[in-house]
Amino acid sequence: MLKRLLIANRGEIAQRILAATKALGVEAVAVYSVADKNAKYLQDCHDRVCIGPGPPTQSYLQMEAILQAALQTECQALHPGYGFLAENPLLSYMCQQQGLQFVGPSARAISLLGDKVQAKKVMADYGLPTLLGPQKKITSLEEAKSIAQNLGYPLLLKASAGGGGKGMKLCHNPAELEKNFPLASMQALQAFGDGSLYVEKYIQKAKHIEFQVILDRYGNGIHLGERECSIQRRHQKLIEESPSPALTSEQREEMGQKVVQALQKLGYTNAATAEFLLSPDGELAFMEVNTRLQVEHPVSEQITQVDIVQEQIKIAANAPLSYRQNEIRFQGHAIECRINAEDPERNFRPSPGKITRFRPPTADYIRLDTHIHEGYTIPPFYDSMIAKLIVWGENRTQAIERTKQALEQFQIEGVKTTLNLLQKVLELDSFQNGTYHTKTLEELLSQWQK
Template identity: 45%
Template structure:
C-alpha cells in the first residue's frame, strides 16, 4: 500500500493523514472549492478538486472520487467518518475497482446500517435488546397498537440512520400520529428512507459504547468503553474513557457482547458497538457504527494504540498483534467536541470567520482540528471546529486539565461550545459521575453562562482600565 486517498475534509482528514504519512505512505486529499486552501489540502502529498461547495456536489460524489483515485493510481481509500464512510455502495465500488476500502466490507455496512437488520443479526447471541417491534411501521393504527403493548413512553426511530435524525419520543397515544409523521419526514430527508420502528424509551439512560477491532483472520477484540451520555439533540458533545459507571464485571460482560455483535456481521477493522444502560445497570444493544468514531482519541489515550494505524494494518491483511488478554487501559481521557454553535441559543449553528484562533498546548493535551486563524467555518458542512482531548492519571485529573485547556483556547469570531464544555466539567453531577443523557435538560442553565460571561467582560474591562491608568501615570521626560 503506497498511496491512500482520504475521502473526507477538515480535522478527520488531517488526523488520518498524519498517521498515514508516519507509516511512510503517500496521501491524496480531495477538496471542494471553498476548501481549496484548507490545512488538510496543504498537508497532503497530492490534492484534487472534487466539486462545488455543497457536499452533494463534492464530498458525496462517490463515482467521481473513485475516478480521480484511479487516475492518481491510489491503492486504498480511507473514508474517515460522515459523508461516504457508511455507504455500502461506495465501499463495494472501491473494492470492484481493485482498491482497498479501509473499513469493513460492504456487507457488514449494509447489515449494521439498517437498525432492524442489525437487531436481527445479533438476535442469536442472546444480547439484550430494548423491547420493541422488529419491523418497519408506517401505519398509525399499527403504531398505536405496538406502543400500547410496549407501554409509554416509546421512541420512534429511523431504521436507516443515526445522529438523532428521524427520532421522536412519544409520551401518550394522542401524539403518535404527529410524531410519526415528523420522524418519517425527517428520515426521508436525511437518509432517503422513511422506514421507522418503535421501541420502549429507556428513561434515565446512559449511552455507553465499546470500541472493537477485528482482522481478516478471525480475531476480534474490544478496546474498552467510552461514556457518551453528555449530548444535545441526541448528538454527543462530551465523551470519556473509561466510564465512571462500569464495574470490572460489567465491563467484561458488555465487552464480550460487543465482540459477539461484530462477529455477527463478519466485521473487520475498527468499529463501535453502542449500548443504552438503564438506572438499574441493565444494558441493551442500540446499534453498531461501521467506521472510525469522532471520539476515538479518548480510546487511543487510555490504550496507547493508534486506531488509524490499526485500520490500515487490517486493510493490508495483517493479523492483530494482540489478543484480548493483552489489551490494557491506563488513566482517563476526556473529549470535548468544539462546535461553532451558540450554546446560549439552543446550540444553533453560528458559522463565520475565525477572527482569532489560539490553541491550548501542554502535556496530555491533544487537539484535532482542521482550521487556522482567518478561515471561514463553511455553512455547507458539520460545524465542528475541533476536538479537544485531555488525559490524566485519573478522572479528576483529566477533568481539571480539560478546564485548564478550555481556559487557554481562544476562539473569536464565532460562538462555540467551549463555555458549555467548561460548564459540564465544573458541574457537581458530572464530577460525581451522577448523570445521564438528559444532562442538558436537567442541569444546563444558560443564565449561569450569561452571568459568567458578564463577569469575565467586567473583569477584562477593569484590567484594561488599570493598565491604561498605569500607563498614563508613568512620568514621561522629553528627549
C-alpha cells in the same frame, strides 16, 4: 503495506487520517472542495484533487468523482473517515469493483448493520441484550398504536434505515404518538429514502455507552473498552469520556468480548462501535452498530495507546491486528470536548467566519485534533465542529480538573463557540460525580435560558 491512500473526507478527520498515513509511510492523496482549497493539510499530502464546489452534494457526496480521483492518482485504498459516504455500502462495493481497498467493512456488513431492525435481530441472536420492543419495521400509525398498547409509554419512534437522531421522536402518550408518527416517518424518508420506523421502550435517565472494537481478516478481534457519550443535544454528542464512571471492569470485559464475538460471527472486519443504553438499574441494552471510525475515537486511543486509524489502514492492507486482547492495557482516564462554531445563546446557530485569534492550551497530557488555525475561514457548508480537545489524567478527578483548566485557557475569537458551555457542563455536580445522563444537557440549557 499500501503505497498510496485516498482520504475521502475533509477537515479534522482528514488531518487525522493524514497523520496515520505518515506514521505508516503511506502516501496520502486528498480530495477537496473549492471551499476547502486553502486547507493547510492539503499541502502535506502527496497529491490533491478538487472534486467540486463547496456544498457537500456537489463535492464530498459525489461518489463517482471521489472514485475517479482515487484511480487517477493510482491509490490502492480509500479511507472514508466519518460522515458523508462513510456508511454507504455502495462506496464499499464500488471500491471492491475498482480494485481499491475500502478502509472499513464490506458492503454486506454495512448494509446489514445499517438496517437498525435487522441489526437488533442479529445481535440479539448472538447474545446481546436489546431494548424492549418488537424487532420489526412499521409503516403505519395503526401498527404503532398496537405496539404502544403492549409496550406502554414512554416510547421512542426511530428510523429503521439510519441513526443520528433523524426520524427519532419521543412519545409520552397516545396524543404524542399520533402527532409524532407522521413527522418521524417524513424525516426518515427525507434523510434515508426510507420512511419505515421501529418502536422501542424509552429508558428514562439512561446513559449512552459504546464499545470500540477492531477485527482483522484472520479471525482476530479486540475491544478497547467503552466510552460514555451521555452529554448530548438532539442526539449529537458534545463530551465523551473513557472509561465510563458507571461501568465495572467486569461489565467492560464481559460486554466488550460479547461485541467482538458477535461481529466475528458476522464476518465483520475493521473498526466498529456498538452503542448501548445503560438503564438506572445498571442493565446494558444494545441499540446499533456504527460501521465506521467514530468522532470520539481519540479517548479510547489515549487510555490504551492503540492507534485505531493505523490499525484500520493495516487491516485494509491485509495485515493482522497488531495486538491481542491480553496486551491491551487501560491506563488513566480521558475526556474529549467537541468545540463547535455555534452560538449556544441563539439556539446553537452556526457561526462560520474568520478565526481572528486561535490560542489552544498545550501540555503533554493534552491532545488537540483540529484543522483550523488563526486566519482560517470556517466555510458555511459543513458540520460546525472545528476542534476536539482531548485531555488525559491518571484518574477521572484529575482528568476533569485538567480539562476545566484547558477549556479556560483555550482562546478562539472571530466566531462564536461552545467553549463556555463545555465549561458549565464540567462544573455540574452530576458530571463530577458521574450520575449524568442523556437529558442532563437539555436540563442545563433549560435552566441557562431562564
